[in-house]
Amino acid sequence: MITFDEATKKPLPTPDTDSAAFWSGLKEGKLLLQHCLDCGHVQYYQQGMCRRCGGERLEHRAASGRGKVHSFSVVYRAPGPAFKRDVPYAVLLVDLEEGPRMISSLVGAKPESVTFDMPVQLVCEKASDEITLPRFRPA
Amino acid sequence: MTHKDTLRGKVAVIGAGLSPVGRVPGRSPLWLAADAARKALAEAGIDKSEVDGVLSSHAFAAPFHRFSVAFSEYFGIQPTFSNTLQVSGATAATLFAVGAAAVAGGLAETVLVVGADSLLTGLSPDLALRSMTESRDQQYEMPFGIPVSNTFAMTAHRHMKEFGTTPEQLAEVAVVQRRHAMRTPGAQMTAPITVQDVLGSGMVTSPYHKLDCSLISDGGAAFVITSAERARSLGARKPVYILGAGECYTHEHIFLMPSLTTTGAAVSSRNAYAMSGYGPRDMDVAGIYDCFTGTVIMMVEDLGFCPKGEGGRFVADGQITYGGAIPANTHGGLLSFAHSGMPGALFHFHEVIRQLRGECGERQVTGAKLGLVHSLGAGFATNATSIFGTEDTL
Numbered sequence: 001m002i003t004f005d006e007a008t009k010k011p012l013p014t015p016d017t018d019s020a021a022f023w024s025g026l027k028e029g030k031l032l033l034q035h036c037l038d039c040g041h042v043q044y045y046q047q048g049m050c051r052r053c054g055g056e057r058l059e060h061r062a063a064s065g066r067g068k069v070h071s072f073s074v075v076y077r078a079p080g081p082a083f084k085r086d087v088p089y090a091v092l093l094v095d096l097e098e099g100p101r102m103i104s105s106l107v108g109a110k111p112e113s114v115t116f117d118m119p120v121q122l123v124c125e126k127a128s129d130e131i132t133l134p135r136f137r138p139a
Numbered sequence: 140m141t142h143k144d145t146l147r148g149k150v151a152v153i154g155a156g157l158s159p160v161g162r163v164p165g166r167s168p169l170w171l172a173a174d175a176a177r178k179a180l181a182e183a184g185i186d187k188s189e190v191d192g193v194l195s196s197h198a199f200a201a202p203f204h205r206f207s208v209a210f211s212e213y214f215g216i217q218p219t220f221s222n223t224l225q226v227s228g229a230t231a232a233t234l235f236a237v238g239a240a241a242v243a244g245g246l247a248e249t250v251l252v253v254g255a256d257s258l259l260t261g262l263s264p265d266l267a268l269r270s271m272t273e274s275r276d277q278q279y280e281m282p283f284g285i286p287v288s289n290t291f292a293m294t295a296h297r298h299m300k301e302f303g304t305t306p307e308q309l310a311e312v313a314v315v316q317r318r319h320a321m322r323t324p325g326a327q328m329t330a331p332i333t334v335q336d337v338l339g340s341g342m343v344t345s346p347y348h349k350l351d352c353s354l355i356s357d358g359g360a361a362f363v364i365t366s367a368e369r370a371r372s373l374g375a376r377k378p379v380y381i382l383g384a385g386e387c388y389t390h391e392h393i394f395l396m397p398s399l400t401t402t403g404a405a406v407s408s409r410n411a412y413a414m415s416g417y418g419p420r421d422m423d424v425a426g427i428y429d430c431f432t433g434t435v436i437m438m439v440e441d442l443g444f445c446p447k448g449e450g451g452r453f454v455a456d457g458q459i460t461y462g463g464a465i466p467a468n469t470h471g472g473l474l475s476f477a478h479s480g481m482p483g484a485l486f487h488f489h490e491v492i493r494q495l496r497g498e499c500g501e502r503q504v505t506g507a508k509l510g511l512v513h514s515l516g517a518g519f520a521t522n523a524t525s526i527f528g529t530e531d532t533l
Contacts, residue, residue: 010282011282013277013278014277045278071296071297072296073296073345074344074345075343078284079284079286079288083284091285093393093399103283103285103394105283
């Protein structure tokens with residue numbers, strides 16, 4: 001059973017062996033991307049091998065935090081009780097300067113103000129002692 | 140694969156059945172599945188003891204790890220081939236493809252394809268919450284409050300930006316399908332709606348309003364499939380043949396979808412057409428997965444019914460209804476007939492098979508001989524296409 005407390009608590013990630021470095025990087029204010037030393041591919045999310053060439057020599061490098069909004073949707077009906085207080089909020093697909101695309105949500109501006117291709121900047125937002133979430137504000 | 144003819148015409152659907160759909164309180168997913176199954180078997184004219192294969196989808200309201208196995212026990216059969224498939228909304232088409240391959244490959248002679256769920260009246264609050272949140276990635280998606288509807292919304296939004304697709308064109312899909320549902324006995328929503336009704340129904344996740352979103356329903360469907368030879372030896376009435384099947388899986392996370400506006404449906408349908416020997420212009424009727432209105436607009440493009448970017452105009456021109464290029468979702472679809480989760484896509488199969496059997500009464504597409512059904516899921520991560528035809532098309 002999911003208890004009432006659990007239902008109203010926002011789901012937070014549980015880092016695994018593939019992603020531990022990524023989540024500890026965010027605690028230090030860095031959005032880490034994996035750079036493949038064999039083929040040069042840059043990937044998000046984190047995993048144990050390169051999705052392009054299968055190589056395992058992957059180096060974590062901090063992203064610039066600059067990106068552009070590829071698409072977005074403003075959520076008015078919350079997906080469960082945990083997000084009810086947040087609506088409306090804008091969910092973003094952000095194209096990072098380094099290439100990868102990631103999903104996140106907007107902070108620091110009205111959700112209705114988001115536009116396609118809008119420049120955005122990373123904001124590391126502490127959600128718990130263990131987890132800091134990567135969000136974006138208008139650049 | 141550019142051409143494969145391994146399944147074409149080898150397997151036939153000889154019976155189809157629907158449980159009551161819409162709001163069906165007091166009936167479990169297993170009962171709904173069994174009710175649909177007994178109707179499908181009655182139509183096929185065979186006893187349940189003759190079923191040696193069972194394939195099913197999962198059910199949120201009956202969260203067995205092995206729904207197909209639980210179903211068999213409930214229904215009182217002991218099949219020698221069974222599996223419970225899970226590729227979200229695309230599961231429906233894969234049940235037919237895997238079932239056909241099993242029959243053609245000798246793993247089973249007669250396969251019952253079945254699915255049912257009770258999303259409207261059968262979910263405890265606990266299960267309802269899990270159904271909303273557990274289908275997306277827990278590390279990289281859900282912490283941001285991203286339900287699956289949001290992933291579909293972002294694809295449609297980008298389509299509007301790239302091709303000028305309008306909210307009115309999205310709404311038109313809902314209007315057309317409601318008109319279809321008004322002629323379908325048992326449909327959940329039958330009150331007529333206008334484009335203005337859709338645009339005024341309140342935003343859920345932009346660009347989708349409430350009436351751009353599919354329903355939440357109870358219900359199930361079942362089908363009996365067997366070899367073409369056995370269909371003939373049984374003297375099956377109006378068998379409908381599986382002519383083509385194709386699938387494509389392009390990503391798991393929405394941020395790794397190769398393009399937000401061209402989906403795996405382009406590949407799955409191309410493979411299905413190639414197997415069938417027919418193309419999009421040959422299709423008389425279609426069942427197109429319609430979790431949201433914009434999904435249909437993107438699919439008429441990727442399934443080859445109109446060029447990329449013209450889906451909005453195609454719909455607004457009346458091309459997805461009677462007299463148009465491809466009458467689609469003539470039962471009303473997930474938007475107006477019923478949407479009981481994964482089994483919801485089986486209703487599209489039921490409708491297209493009935494159309495090809497000429498049994499749709501006042502909503503019959505005259506002379507329909509070839510039909511396409513496309514099912515998809517998980518923010519376009521999964522796509523699967525089936526092509527069916529009458530005896531004349533073999």
